[in-house]
Amino acid sequence: MSNKQAFRLEAKGVTKSYGAVHALEDVNFELKPGEVMALLGENGAGKSTIVKVISGLIVPDQGSITIDGEPVSLTSVRASQNAGIAVVQQEFSTVGPMTVAENLVLGQSGAPAWWNSKKLAESAKVILNRVGLEDIDPERLVETLSVAEMQLLEIARVLAKDAKIVIFDEPTAALSDAEIVRVLEAVKRLAKEGRSVIYVTHRLGEVFEIADRVTIFRNGRSQEPQDVKNLTVDKVVEMMIGRELGHLYPPRSQKIGETILETQGLRIPGLVGDVNLTLRRGEIVGLTGQLGSGTSEIMKAIAGTADVISGKVILEGEELDLHGRGRGIVMGIAYCSPDRKKDGIFGGISIRRNLSSPWLRRISRLGFVSGSQEQSEATRSAQNFAIDVKRLNTLVGNLSGGNQQKVAVGKWLGIRPRVLLVEEPTRGVDVGARAEIYAQIRRLCDAGVGVIVSSSDTNEILGLSDTISTYYRGQHSATKPAAEWTEPALVREVMHKGSK
Amino acid sequence: MSTVENVSTNFQDRAGLRRVINIIRNFALPILIVLVFVVASFTVTDFFKFETIRAILLATSITGIIAVGMTAITLSGNLFSLGVTATAVFSGVIYVWVGQATGSMYVAALVAIVAALVVGIIQGVIVGLGLNAVIVTLAAGSIIYGTIAILTKGEAVQAQSVDLSGFATFQIFGLPLPIIVFIVFTALAWLLTEHTLIGRRVHLLGANKNTARNSGISPMGTTIWAFVAFSLAIGIAAVLQVSQTSQIQADNLSGLTMDVVAAVLIGGTAVTGGDGSPIRSAIGALFIATTTQVMVLAGVPEATRYFVLGAVVVALVVVLHILRKAGSR
Numbered sequence: 001m002s003n004k005q006a007f008r009l010e011a012k013g014v015t016k017s018y019g020a021v022h023a024l025e026d027v028n029f030e031l032k033p034g035e036v037m038a039l040l041g042e043n044g045a046g047k048s049t050i051v052k053v054i055s056g057l058i059v060p061d062q063g064s065i066t067i068d069g070e071p072v073s074l075t076s077v078r079a080s081q082n083a084g085i086a087v088v089q090q091e092f093s094t095v096g097p098m099t100v101a102e103n104l105v106l107g108q109s110g111a112p113a114w115w116n117s118k119k120l121a122e123s124a125k126v127i128l129n130r131v132g133l134e135d136i137d138p139e140r141l142v143e144t145l146s147v148a149e150m151q152l153l154e155i156a157r158v159l160a161k162d163a164k165i166v167i168f169d170e171p172t173a174a175l176s177d178a179e180i181v182r183v184l185e186a187v188k189r190l191a192k193e194g195r196s197v198i199y200v201t202h203r204l205g206e207v208f209e210i211a212d213r214v215t216i217f218r219n220g221r222s223q224e225p226q227d228v229k230n231l232t233v234d235k236v237v238e239m240m241i242g243r244e245l246g247h248l249y250p251p252r253s254q255k256i257g258e259t260i261l262e263t264q265g266l267r268i269p270g271l272v273g274d275v276n277l278t279l280r281r282g283e284i285v286g287l288t289g290q291l292g293s294g295t296s297e298i299m300k301a302i303a304g305t306a307d308v309i310s311g312k313v314i315l316e317g318e319e320l321d322l323h324g325r326g327r328g329i330v331m332g333i334a335y336c337s338p339d340r341k342k343d344g345i346f347g348g349i350s351i352r353r354n355l356s357s358p359w360l361r362r363i364s365r366l367g368f369v370s371g372s373q374e375q376s377e378a379t380r381s382a383q384n385f386a387i388d389v390k391r392l393n394t395l396v397g398n399l400s401g402g403n404q405q406k407v408a409v410g411k412w413l414g415i416r417p418r419v420l421l422v423e424e425p426t427r428g429v430d431v432g433a434r435a436e437i438y439a440q441i442r443r444l445c446d447a448g449v450g451v452i453v454s455s456s457d458t459n460e461i462l463g464l465s466d467t468i469s470t471y472y473r474g475q476h477s478a479t480k481p482a483a484e485w486t487e488p489a490l491v492r493e494v495m496h497k498g499s500k
Numbered sequence: 501m502s503t504v505e506n507v508s509t510n511f512q513d514r515a516g517l518r519r520v521i522n523i524i525r526n527f528a529l530p531i532l533i534v535l536v537f538v539v540a541s542f543t544v545t546d547f548f549k550f551e552t553i554r555a556i557l558l559a560t561s562i563t564g565i566i567a568v569g570m571t572a573i574t575l576s577g578n579l580f581s582l583g584v585t586a587t588a589v590f591s592g593v594i595y596v597w598v599g600q601a602t603g604s605m606y607v608a609a610l611v612a613i614v615a616a617l618v619v620g621i622i623q624g625v626i627v628g629l630g631l632n633a634v635i636v637t638l639a640a641g642s643i644i645y646g647t648i649a650i651l652t653k654g655e656a657v658q659a660q661s662v663d664l665s666g667f668a669t670f671q672i673f674g675l676p677l678p679i680i681v682f683i684v685f686t687a688l689a690w691l692l693t694e695h696t697l698i699g700r701r702v703h704l705l706g707a708n709k710n711t712a713r714n715s716g717i718s719p720m721g722t723t724i725w726a727f728v729a730f731s732l733a734i735g736i737a738a739v740l741q742v743s744q745t746s747q748i749q750a751d752n753l754s755g756l757t758m759d760v761v762a763a764v765l766i767g768g769t770a771v772t773g774g775d776g777s778p779i780r781s782a783i784g785a786l787f788i789a790t791t792t793q794v795m796v797l798a799g800v801p802e803a804t805r806y807f808v809l810g811a812v813v814v815a816l817v818v819v820l821h822i823l824r825k826a827g828s829r
Binding site: 022230303305322325326328329330335337342344345346347348349353357358360364367368369372411 | 570629695696698701703704707708710711712713714715716717720770774775
């Protein structure tokens, strides 16, 4: 093999900082023609940032990128596309009410001005065959496809653009085993055609199945690419972990009390078998797993915002009403959703009124909200969560992600929670705010509240929890005290489940 | 603490600008109304008189009361009711009929308001189930209009043996009752939206339906309350309107729906919900009435009046929208 061959894409010395945080630090990345390069790393390690740089969404502070030896300037998505780079999105960019064939033409530079549906269907058929969608009628509406078929259609759309470099960002996160096989087949076919593939994933099994080489990211730095055939699961895990944030987490609980919440025969759509969960006073239980593992469904079921097939949840001897949030809030169940912008905060409303939103009834007499009580309690909640009390009139939408998250969690203090459920407590939150959020969650715990945290960030789960349960694709895999977990063991369990 | 400083620096750069923009946004309309008054006082003969101002307020009152009620629906994130005209006529017809039958304008007013509440709550339940408010109220308005037209055979309904004009002729300090009701109703609506549990929930629901649901706020219950406030306003306004004219016909009040929507819009309440105030809508109604009155006194033909008013509404809505975007950044 000649090592002199030109790289399809080469990035050198790429650096990107946000304030004092280095998202990427002197990152080098290379890609050969026709190879599948897997990108691995923990959340926040920098793999999604480098993908954004290559796809033109982020302009780096420093560094250079060449494609086939030619320097390129990827300052916009269009520039990246023109350079022959295509991204298969995790979120679908297909248009539901249009047909498969129409979606394949959509957004292409060479698209005809007048669509002849017959001709369109014929050319669509050719592309569909290449991604293993030969059984799909091009005239079908996209909204009638399964999730896997939509993902394959995304790939087909990329194929239609005839890109040299194709980036996949966790394409199998929401798919079943059988569906994953189809997607992986399509990826292999792309590489066989001579295209280069960048494959971002959290699943180690897939890496060993389809990747030629692996680039591992850690703390915003890249490591030398490795040939997959020289690697083992243990070696990969060892290279991934080691984030130096030990002081970020508060000390574990000293006094865990009696059981405060437990499930009885709880069955939830998307999860295999009964969910068995016990939470004790003063304890933080961490649920972890990749996207699609089912931890989010468990949280939502207990909160009363998702479907439950059967069974019940007992809070200190009382059965919880699992239909809607209303009764749960009265009984002291606080719930923070994983997507604060969507359903965790009121962006156009002031901090004060965000904080008071779940406990307005408690501070109301004869239907009138007590303004002074709202002010004093909101101030106390804000102080507890290190939110600037002079800014209580500021709209939450104007705050940084970290401060928004503090409001999203802090608003529950006022219901005097007995159990706090938090999904992805620090997604998109800077390091300083993370430490404060962890400290507050621990402080609530020490005051006798039981906490369940669900997160796909294994480092966070390990640092914050007293007890950890892992889930893999809807199935519970292990529950152990946090002290008995090591990070490699946890990462292995979550990404791999020992199937290899 | 380091993060507190962090928050402050995030704000400092834009805070001043944002404050100025919000001041302009809040006072643009009142200033404009004063401006119209000043210009009219110098150019239109006999404009600056108690009678003229009273006439403007009287002309504002009916639209204003309903616009204030409509604000609840808009704030809750349910856009507008397009059944204003039909519901008002329906309520007015009932006022006359019950007045005839019982001989009491008080009983008649009560029944008319309850009737408006009943049709409003039914629509509120349907919208609360998740249907689009515009479609539901348009359809409901059509059904109500058809029903009235059939029942009255399209003819005017008139009070004959009984005097139902008491609510219009009653005066306090020279101000007719409709004006006083308008002012009191606006003040109560403001109190309700800012300081009561229901009002605050309406606000939060419009700001973000998903977050509201996660915070234990029932979209169904809250939406119904918004429709209650709106229907109450329509019932009251209909009684005051018919008291002034003593008769009502199926095709009366044809421009009312659009006037009310325009008042809410130029008042500056966000169409998307969660941001606004009944006082804004009251001022919006006042602005429309003032401008119209000035043009009437200045002898501007009706067609031109509509054109000017339409253009002004569009221009103001655009400017307010841009200011709101800039002010919340």
